[in-house]
Amino acid sequence: MAPVDATAVLNDVGERAAVSPSADIASTGASQSTPPPRALGVTFWLAAGWIAVLLFVAVFADLLPVRDPDALGIRTREVEKFERPGWNAPFGGDGVGHDQFARVIAGTRPALIIGISVTLIGGLIGMAVGLASGYLRGKLDAVSALLIDMALAFPGLVLVIAVRAAFGNSIYVFVALFSVASVPAYARIVRGATLSLSERAFVDVAQAMGASKLRILWRELAPNIAVPALAFAFIGFALVIVAEGGLAFVGLSLDQITWGQLIADGTGEINEHPHVSLIPATVMFLTILSFNLVGDGIRSHFAPREVATRRRFRTEGPPSPSSGGSTLRVDQLRTTLHTQSGDVRVVDDVSFELDAGDCLAIVGESGSGKTMMLRSIVGAFALADVTRSGTVEVEGTDMLRIAPDELRSVLGSHIGMVPQNPLTALNPVRRIETQIIEPMRAHRSISKSQARAEALELMQHVGIPDPERRLRDYPHQLSGGMRQRITIAIALANQPKLLLADEPTTALDVTVQDQILRLLLGLQRDLEMAMILVTHDLAVVRGFADRVAIAYGGQLVESGTIERIFNDPKHRYTAALLSSVPDLELEPHSRLVTIEGQPPPLIDPSPGCRFAPRCPAATDLCHTTEPERTDDEDRWFRCHFPVTGDAEIETAGSRSTRPADAIRAETQGVN
Amino acid sequence: MAGTGRAALHDDAVLRVVDLVVEYPLDRKNVVHAVSGVTFDIQKGTTLGIVGESGCGKTTVGRAIMQLERPTSGSVELDGADVTQMTRRELRAARRSMQMIFQDPVSSLNPSRRVKDLVREGLEVWGLSEADMPPGRIDDLMASVGLGGPAVGERRPHEFSGGQCQRIRIARALVTDPEVLILDEPASALDVSVQAQILNLLEDLKEEFGLTMLFISHDLAVVRNVSDRVMVMYLGKVCEIAPNSSLFDQPTHPYTRALLASIPGHQLDLPPAAELISGEIPSPIDPPSGCRFRTRCPHATERCAAEEPTLVETSPGHFTACHYPHH
Ligand SMILES: Nc1ncnc2c1ncn2[C@@H]1O[C@H](COP(=O)(O)OP(=O)(O)OP(=O)(O)O)[C@@H](O)[C@H]1O
Ligand code: SF4
Ligand code: SF4
Ligand SMILES: [Mg+2]
Numbered sequence: 001m002a003p004v005d006a007t008a009v010l011n012d013v014g015e016r017a018a019v020s021p022s023a024d025i026a027s028t029g030a031s032q033s034t035p036p037p038r039a040l041g042v043t044f045w046l047a048a049g050w051i052a053v054l055l056f057v058a059v060f061a062d063l064l065p066v067r068d069p070d071a072l073g074i075r076t077r078e079v080e081k082f083e084r085p086g087w088n089a090p091f092g093g094d095g096v097g098h099d100q101f102a103r104v105i106a107g108t109r110p111a112l113i114i115g116i117s118v119t120l121i122g123g124l125i126g127m128a129v130g131l132a133s134g135y136l137r138g139k140l141d142a143v144s145a146l147l148i149d150m151a152l153a154f155p156g157l158v159l160v161i162a163v164r165a166a167f168g169n170s171i172y173v174f175v176a177l178f179s180v181a182s183v184p185a186y187a188r189i190v191r192g193a194t195l196s197l198s199e200r201a202f203v204d205v206a207q208a209m210g211a212s213k214l215r216i217l218w219r220e221l222a223p224n225i226a227v228p229a230l231a232f233a234f235i236g237f238a239l240v241i242v243a244e245g246g247l248a249f250v251g252l253s254l255d256q257i258t259w260g261q262l263i264a265d266g267t268g269e270i271n272e273h274p275h276v277s278l279i280p281a282t283v284m285f286l287t288i289l290s291f292n293l294v295g296d297g298i299r300s301h302f303a304p305r306e307v308a309t310r311r312r313f314r315t316e317g318p319p320s321p322s323s324g325g326s327t328l329r330v331d332q333l334r335t336t337l338h339t340q341s342g343d344v345r346v347v348d349d350v351s352f353e354l355d356a357g358d359c360l361a362i363v364g365e366s367g368s369g370k371t372m373m374l375r376s377i378v379g380a381f382a383l384a385d386v387t388r389s390g391t392v393e394v395e396g397t398d399m400l401r402i403a404p405d406e407l408r409s410v411l412g413s414h415i416g417m418v419p420q421n422p423l424t425a426l427n428p429v430r431r432i433e434t435q436i437i438e439p440m441r442a443h444r445s446i447s448k449s450q451a452r453a454e455a456l457e458l459m460q461h462v463g464i465p466d467p468e469r470r471l472r473d474y475p476h477q478l479s480g481g482m483r484q485r486i487t488i489a490i491a492l493a494n495q496p497k498l499l500l501a502d503e504p505t506t507a508l509d510v511t512v513q514d515q516i517l518r519l520l521l522g523l524q525r526d527l528e529m530a531m532i533l534v535t536h537d538l539a540v541v542r543g544f545a546d547r548v549a550i551a552y553g554g555q556l557v558e559s560g561t562i563e564r565i566f567n568d569p570k571h572r573y574t575a576a577l578l579s580s581v582p583d584l585e586l587e588p589h590s591r592l593v594t595i596e597g598q599p600p601p602l603i604d605p606s607p608g609c610r611f612a613p614r615c616p617a618a619t620d621l622c623h624t625t626e627p628e629r630t631d632d633e634d635r636w637f638r639c640h641f642p643v644t645g646d647a648e649i650e651t652a653g654s655r656s657t658r659p660a661d662a663i664r665a666e667t668q669g670v671n
Numbered sequence: 672m673a674g675t676g677r678a679a680l681h682d683d684a685v686l687r688v689v690d691l692v693v694e695y696p697l698d699r700k701n702v703v704h705a706v707s708g709v710t711f712d713i714q715k716g717t718t719l720g721i722v723g724e725s726g727c728g729k730t731t732v733g734r735a736i737m738q739l740e741r742p743t744s745g746s747v748e749l750d751g752a753d754v755t756q757m758t759r760r761e762l763r764a765a766r767r768s769m770q771m772i773f774q775d776p777v778s779s780l781n782p783s784r785r786v787k788d789l790v791r792e793g794l795e796v797w798g799l800s801e802a803d804m805p806p807g808r809i810d811d812l813m814a815s816v817g818l819g820g821p822a823v824g825e826r827r828p829h830e831f832s833g834g835q836c837q838r839i840r841i842a843r844a845l846v847t848d849p850e851v852l853i854l855d856e857p858a859s860a861l862d863v864s865v866q867a868q869i870l871n872l873l874e875d876l877k878e879e880f881g882l883t884m885l886f887i888s889h890d891l892a893v894v895r896n897v898s899d900r901v902m903v904m905y906l907g908k909v910c911e912i913a914p915n916s917s918l919f920d921q922p923t924h925p926y927t928r929a930l931l932a933s934i935p936g937h938q939l940d941l942p943p944a945a946e947l948i949s950g951e952i953p954s955p956i957d958p959p960s961g962c963r964f965r966t967r968c969p970h971a972t973e974r975c976a977a978e979e980p981t982l983v984e985t986s987p988g989h990f991t992a993c994h995y996p997h998h
Contacts, residue, residue, distance in 0.1 A: 220781050223781070223783040365863065509725050509889070510889065510891070511724065511930065511944060513933065517935070536863070538863070539935040539936045543936030543937075544935060576864070577864060580864045581863050581867075582867070582890075582895065584891070584934065588898065588915045592867035592896070594867045594871060595864035598832060
């Protein structure tokens with residue numbers, strides 16, 4: 001596929017994968033493994049400090065040792081006309097000798113009163129409207145959504161000016177006006193959040209338990225809306241202060257001293273005496289900035305992004321000497337994601353080789369790093385700060401150390417990718433034809449009609465009936481199975497040497513899965529491609545691959561032919577994994593073998609064997625020393641005390657002949 | 672069938688669903704025929720597994736039993752009382768003895784609540800409190816589902832793994848001491864090793880609390896492991912319903928055979944799936960006449976288009992809705 005598409009495909013697998021290393025750590029349950037919420041940072045605390053100072057000043061303004069804000073300097077002689085800022089008057093004086101410092105302080109209280117009351121009144125009403133309309137839906141929602149849209153389209157400031165002109169300049173008028181004007185914005189944001197929350201299953205569950213609508217609204221939805229609403233409230237607060245400033249500027253301010261008024265008053269003298277306007281403007285600016293920063297801080301604190309916010313890819317260390325020959329050579333590949341919670345070692349010392357015509361399945365549980373192994377080969381990471389070391393060679397090209405444009409051409413012409421979810425991998429607004437032809441024309445100089453002819457042939461190849469007509473279709477016009485056939489056709493568009501398939505059938509039904517896997521494996525053999533099939537489904541591996549590698553904690557722990565691994569697993573984790581899967585040959589109601597404990601953390605993994613904390617056979621050696629790779633006929637494994645195959649531990653092949661409880665007792669142990 | 676028919680019913684069933692129809696109106700002309708005349712029952716203390724592919728109506732059956740969807744027609748009897756005819760108040764009471772566990776364990780828990788409150792809430796919605804229950808009921812339940820220890824109750828769902836969240840959901844469903852537990856893909860979102868823990872746990876709880884279970888899953892191996900009887904659905908209809916071993920050893924409905932043959936790496940005595948099924952699943956908006964499987968069935972004849980097959984007993988306790996069942 002075209003390079004752009006290649007990344008898009010991986011990003012699709014992706015959002016999940018990019019976040020998964022740490023998300024999986026988050027889900028490992030033990031208290032130490034919950035990621036700390038994102039740190040709030042210096043700017044947040046500075047901003048919060050500023051707000052605290054303002055609050056203090058607003059509350060104690062009358063007690064502060066400052067001059068009377070209305071005292072005229074020209075009369076009292078304490079402050080000069082247009083006095084420059086200095087010891088006597090820190091913010092200087094205005095045209096009649098008012099002490100600007102005292103006036104800025106006097107303006108703090110109205111600013112906060114307006115901000116807080118408008119935010120509270122508008123926010124609470126908006127939240128109630130948004131919750132009710134988002135959850136109860138129906139007519140209520142239709143009406144309020146329409147009203148919200150109308151209100152938001154209405155030039156609110158014009159209304160405010162008109163009403164303000166009619167009802168006078170008291171602070172109450174102001175608060176009432178702005179509260180009404182801000183309701184739609186809050187209602188809209190809360191309604192959106194409620195709509196998406198009420199899709200979540202816990203709302204259904206509450207209903208199934210018999211909870212009343214009011215209870216669901218109040219106990220289930222409101223607490224979850226609180227954080228986004230609070231974040232928005234801070235930003236809304238800032239907007240109110242801006243609006244007051246704007247009104248003051250057109251001469252419609254309050255009957256009290258406000259910052260907006262101070263700024264407006266000073267503008268006439270802005271050239272000769274800039275401080276008169278600029279100082280209150282700076283105070284106002286800092287305040288607005290602080291409220292925005294605090295709002296953003298709250299939002300990101302409660303919705304932590306696990307992956308770094310910048311994109312940076314690095315390669316460390318020299319490549320290992322090339323042996324040549326194989327289609328894909330991965331040697332001591334290590335990939336580290338640098339995240340807020342620490343360095344996540346998603347791929348740790350992974351080596352394998354693939355020749356033309358080979359199919360290797362990589363199997364593992366979620367968070368074991370299997371998707372990351374694929375992404376590390378092509379260098380496609382979503383938003384991340386990544387370091388890779390070791391070697392990845394595709395057809396002799398060092399994928400870690402080539403120039404980006406060269407990488408793009410290797411990706412486009414040698415590597416094909418089949419995504420997990422065909423629906424999101426295809427562009428919904430473009431015809432199938434364009435999506436197949438584009439990668440061809442990006443990497444080969446062929447004419448449009450030639451590309452079209454090839455596309456037709458590909459469509460027949462992947463078993464799409466009536467391909468002529470289907471080429472002109474859009475993705476949504478096809479069924480899930482057909483879409484996956486299309487993504488396979490796109491992956492094959494440039495006759496790649498290496499095919500990477502990440503859970504290609506997980507989103508499909510079992511009868512369709514059978515068809516797609518047969519197609520994919522058939523093509524791989526016919527076209528002599530090397531292929532990696534990443535999956536969590538052991539049955540798929542057993543039914544379709546030649547070789548399998550088992551991933552655990554970012555490493556490969558055992559690899560070999562299907563026969564060898566399924567009949568005689570050596571690594572303790574492989575053995576336990578194989579026997580934990582329910583199997584048709586097992587009698588109904590058989591006890592399944594379980595693996596107690598949780599997958600290992602990928603941040604600061606313990607030394608020694610990653611499986612040691614859960615392994616019944618672990619000794620001190622396992623906890624301190626990482627097992628070396630042991631080569632055995634048709635396979636290798638990394639375990640100090642491999643399963644011997646005698647009565648000591650059961651293997652998948654023969655377990656149905658033994659009482660499962662006995663197996664269970666053996667495999668559990670430690671925890 | 673697939674088909675209709677009451678042949679497969681028992682006298683001593685706890686839950687009985689008769690001719691259940693659920694249709695979702697799409698627009699003025701069209702309706703989605705999600706469930707079209709499904710009849711089955713479950714005997715006390717047993718597990719019925721429902722299998723079928725995406726969109727065949729499995730989840731809808733579960734939701735309709737819970738009255739989360741009002742059925743278009745048909746009845747759902749719990750201990751002989753028809754829940755579809757109940758007033759809201761009666762229904763609230765009936766729901767106490769039926770609980771449903773949903774597919775996605777993480778999103779089915781409110782992330783902002785403490786675990787113990789979540790479990791306790793199972794009581795509160797009934798206007799009950801811990802005091803109405805035997806002392807230590809909640810702690811015992813948490814221990815039963817493997818979440819023992821005083822500190823656990825204070826934590827919030829996001830601190831738990833998928834498997835632990837599913838344990839919380841199970842504890843919460845059991846707090847009112849229900850008779851029937853409906854499980855919609857309770858382990859599908861979990862890793863295999865964790866899935867095994869949950870499946871074992873469900874078996875233990877079934878024993879401990881004498882539960883009657885409806886187990887919905889697309890995973891045939893899982894259904895094979897937990898069920899006493901298995902029901903296969905296709906496009907809103909029942910194809911086959913039979914004792915577990917009988918269904919897997921002697922599948923007689925062409926669709927069941929295709930489904931089993933599609934399991935990767937299976938060792939069953941069946942031809943390749945490609946010979947048993949072809950084409951794509953038709954739209955539930957305009958399902959085929961007669962047998963709904965006929966557009967993909969290798970044995971279909973004109974009779975299959977004209978006449979809908981009903982459930983017929985092909986061996987003791989084994990019912991199939993096909994004009995030409997496999998022997
Ligand atoms: N609210 C709804 N409105 C319209 N159609 C619906 C609705 N809910 C379900 N359907 C349709 O009803 C049919 C049965 O859906 P149901 O969710 O019961 O299937 P399922 O067997 O549980 O599938 P899966 O294995 O994907 O969970 C499908 O065609 C589905 O698209
Ligand atoms: S190395 Fe030790 S801990 Fe690791 S799997 Fe082998 S026996 Fe278990
Ligand atoms: S043989 Fe006829 S009735 Fe039986 S499944 Fe096939 S189409 Fe349906
Ligand atoms: Mg479902």
